[in-house]
Amino acid sequence: MTNTLSKSDRIKAGLTRRYRAEKRFRLYGIAAIAIAITFLAVMLTAIGVRGVGAFQQTHVSLSVTFDEQMIQDNNWQAIVKKSMRETFPDVTARKAKRSLYKLMSSGAGYDLQAMYRDDPTLMGQTRQVWLTASDDIDMLMKGAIDRSVVEDDRRVTDRELAWVDYWIANDAIELQFNWRFFTGSDSREPELAGILGAFTGSLLSLTVCFLLSFPIGIMTAIYLEEFAPKNRWTDLIEVNINNLAAVPSIVFGLLGLAVFLNFFMLPRSAPLVGGMVLALMTLPTIIIAARAALRAVPPSIREAAFGIGASKIQTVVHHVLPLAMPGMLTGTIIGMAQALGESAPLLMIGMVAFIVDIPGSFTDPATALPVQIYLWADSPERAFSERTAAAILVLVGFLITMNLVAVILRKKFERRW
Amino acid sequence: MHITPSRRAKKAVEAVIKGILIASSTVAILTTVGIVASLLFESLRFFSEIPLTDFLFGLEWSPQTAIRADQVGASGSFGAIPLFVGTLLISTIALIVAAPIGLFAAIYLAEYAHPKVRSWVKPVLEILAGIPTVVYGFFAALVVAPWLRGGGEAVGFDVSSESALAVGLVMGIMIIPLISSLSDDVINAVPQTMRDGSFGLGATKSETIRSVVLPAALPGIMGGMLLAASRAIGETMIVVMAAGLSANLTANPLQAVTTVTVQIVTLLTGDQEFDSAKTLAAFALGLMLFFTTLFLNVVALRIVKKYREQYD
Numbered sequence: 078m079t080n081t082l083s084k085s086d087r088i089k090a091g092l093t094r095r096y097r098a099e100k101r102f103r104l105y106g107i108a109a110i111a112i113a114i115t116f117l118a119v120m121l122t123a124i125g126v127r128g129v130g131a132f133q134q135t136h137v138s139l140s141v142t143f144d145e146q147m148i149q150d151n152n153w154q155a156i157v158k159k160s161m162r163e164t165f166p167d168v169t170a171r172k173a174k175r176s177l178y179k180l181m182s183s184g185a186g187y188d189l190q191a192m193y194r195d196d197p198t199l200m201g202q203t204r205q206v207w208l209t210a211s212d213d214i215d216m217l218m219k220g221a222i223d224r225s226v227v228e229d230d231r232r233v234t235d236r237e238l239a240w241v242d243y244w245i246a247n248d249a250i251e252l253q254f255n256w257r258f259f260t261g262s263d264s265r266e267p268e269l270a271g272i273l274g275a276f277t278g279s280l281l282s283l284t285v286c287f288l289l290s291f292p293i294g295i296m297t298a299i300y301l302e303e304f305a306p307k308n309r310w311t312d313l314i315e316v317n318i319n320n321l322a323a324v325p326s327i328v329f330g331l332l333g334l335a336v337f338l339n340f341f342m343l344p345r346s347a348p349l350v351g352g353m354v355l356a357l358m359t360l361p362t363i364i365i366a367a368r369a370a371l372r373a374v375p376p377s378i379r380e381a382a383f384g385i386g387a388s389k390i391q392t393v394v395h396h397v398l399p400l401a402m403p404g405m406l407t408g409t410i411i412g413m414a415q416a417l418g419e420s421a422p423l424l425m426i427g428m429v430a431f432i433v434d435i436p437g438s439f440t441d442p443a444t445a446l447p448v449q450i451y452l453w454a455d456s457p458e459r460a461f462s463e464r465t466a467a468a469i470l471v472l473v474g475f476l477i478t479m480n481l482v483a484v485i486l487r488k489k490f491e492r493r494w
Numbered sequence: 495m496h497i498t499p500s501r502r503a504k505k506a507v508e509a510v511i512k513g514i515l516i517a518s519s520t521v522a523i524l525t526t527v528g529i530v531a532s533l534l535f536e537s538l539r540f541f542s543e544i545p546l547t548d549f550l551f552g553l554e555w556s557p558q559t560a561i562r563a564d565q566v567g568a569s570g571s572f573g574a575i576p577l578f579v580g581t582l583l584i585s586t587i588a589l590i591v592a593a594p595i596g597l598f599a600a601i602y603l604a605e606y607a608h609p610k611v612r613s614w615v616k617p618v619l620e621i622l623a624g625i626p627t628v629v630y631g632f633f634a635a636l637v638v639a640p641w642l643r644g645g646g647e648a649v650g651f652d653v654s655s656e657s658a659l660a661v662g663l664v665m666g667i668m669i670i671p672l673i674s675s676l677s678d679d680v681i682n683a684v685p686q687t688m689r690d691g692s693f694g695l696g697a698t699k700s701e702t703i704r705s706v707v708l709p710a711a712l713p714g715i716m717g718g719m720l721l722a723a724s725r726a727i728g729e730t731m732i733v734v735m736a737a738g739l740s741a742n743l744t745a746n747p748l749q750a751v752t753t754v755t756v757q758i759v760t761l762l763t764g765d766q767e768f769d770s771a772k773t774l775a776a777f778a779l780g781l782m783l784f785f786t787t788l789f790l791n792v793v794a795l796r797i798v799k800k801y802r803e804q805y806d
Contacts, residue, residue, distance in 0.1 A: 099698045107602060112595055120637075293518045320526070328780055332529045425759075455735075
């Protein structure tokens with residue numbers, strides 16, 4: 078058949094085929110990018126939708142009496158219980174009472190205690206106050222517990238539903254901004270859990286990490302770019318740095334465990350050790366960025382400085398370094414962002430414990446924000462999954478801010494020589 | 495007065511400063527030495543209890559803690575093959591996902607995309623690389639795995655809720671930017687004259703890319719793939735959160751497998767005696783991990799470097 082076609086016809090037929098192939102090829106490229114971006118969008122939306130609820134928390138309005146005796150006994154929860162009995166006077170059976178008390182969080186007493194601390198004149202008075210509800214009621218109010226499910230398969234019983242409905246009818250239950258999520262630290266009760274403890278831990282670790290990796294990284298870069306002779310030793314350092322940049326982060330954790338904890342006997346779970354491990358990990362990133370920044374400074378600057386009699390160190394410190402600083406800072410911020418999101422090495426050195434106190438120093442037991450996410454993700458309660466997602470939102474928010482700052486710095490100080 | 499030879503303070507100070515600079519540059523070396531030394535030291539202690547061949551070729555992995563020293567089976571079994579297979583399975587899935595997507599994205603960005611599109615898409619892809627791996631782990635465990643399980647049930651497959659497929663898929667997405675940015679670099683490094691020659695012979699753009707640009711960039715692309723593989727093998731949080739815990743020797747991506755990094759984390763979190771074979775095993779696994787990734791990195795960096803010199 079093909080023989081009967083003229084040459085130009087054959088070429089034309091071939092061309093259509095080839096153009097179609099061209100179009101297809103182009104489409105593959107677009108599809109690849111679309112897949113990657115869609116995945117990113119789906120992931121962020123899925124986490125956003127899950128997490129946004131945790132920024133609100135269900136509160137119940139109760140009329141409480143600040144009973145003098147109970148305050149002296151320091152039994153704040155008893156005040157809450159008494160008020161609940163008064164709200165539902167028909168509940169008398171022991172079992173029913175217990176399930177009634179379960180509607181409120183065990184942290185409701187702390188709410189009262191804080192109120193009393195701020196205003197001691199409350200003693201003996203009766204006030205209408207908003208108190209934290211338990212996580213099950215919180216989930217119910219947010220629609221995460223399905224009322225149509227059979228009672229046995231539901232975490233909230235029909236009786237509890239009736240109580241909640243009574244509150245709803247009287248406008249005595251509502252979602253309020255969840256301050257505790259930002260001011261509290263870890264807790265077994267999801268409604269009391271917050272990220273401040275983990276965030277402080279991250280902040281302390283990052284401080285140590287910065288104080289170590291920034292000066293060491295910059296000095297290494299200066300040495301390698303400005304002073305080092307080209308020999309085997311400096312080649313070895315270079316190869317080393319490139320390889321360290323690609324070593325799995327968990328290996329740095331093993332190093333920290335074997336050297337810092339077992340050999341130097343530094344405390345476990347401490348932000349000090351966490352920061353040291355993270356510093357070793359971010360060092361290659363900072364060195365590579367700092368070297369690029371030094372290389373971008375034109376030789377004419379150095380020659381001019383030498384020309385008026387500056388020594389090598391003076392040239393570098395007074396002229397080259399200030400010009401390279403924005404680039405170095407950009408690299409450092411990106412390195413810090415990496416360190417903030419890193420959790421694997423921290424698991425190795427014990428920063429993975431359940432810690433209720435907010436760490437106050439570099440040697441206090443602490444955890445870090447990404448590790449807190451890992452811990453919460455493991456918890457079975459539905460309310461914790463919501464908080465995990467919310468903590469992720471906070472973490473990603475910080476990372477995006479850090480990267481944006483880096484981009485803006487680069488844009489602002491970028492120079493073309 | 496300032497330049498009399500007797501005023502040598504500057505010289506002394508500068509020598510000290512230079513000394514400090516040299517000292518700080520050795521930190522990188524010390525880190526590597528520290529890693530190798532600590533891993534080797536603890537691993538040797540492990541291999542004095544468990545023979546190396548049992549570890550490398552054993553088919554059963556069940557590290558147990560002995561409650562009493564004379565307990566039966568107190569030493570547990572430390573055959574690491576199921577872990578290696580599990581790691582390989584998940585990394586392979588990740589690469590199968592990431593390699594084509596990353597490569598095509600790079601080709602499109604380097605050869606077709608308008609500079610404006612490029613300047614927007616590139617940073618967006620970089621976001622994928624900047625998201626912490628716990629986030630991917632959370633997403634894999636709470637969204638992708640249940641979804642795959644439900645989908646599998648609907649078509650009659652029994653998918654584990656910790657399936658290697660879910661983990662590999664998510665990990666693949668994570669390494670897309672690594673492959674795309676490295677491939678993008680090498681594709682851009684192919685000289686324009688080679689493309690012009692191909693166009694001059696009447697080839698279309700895609701034909702030029704397929705038969706001229708890609709073969710020229712192949713070594714660099716392979717280097718990028720190796721780096722991505724090394725990243726996938728060493729990845730920890732995604733697998734810890736979404737992959738299985740029990741060692742399961744299988745090549746079925748629908749089942750749960752465990753990996754080297756998962757075992758390191760489970761062996762070392764929690765309070766144990768530091769001398770037991772169980773905790774030392776983690777260091778032996780770490781040693782394997784370190785040398786495997788080091789080997790991949792060295793080969794990859796060498797390929798990339800060698801390739802670059804050709805056109806400079």
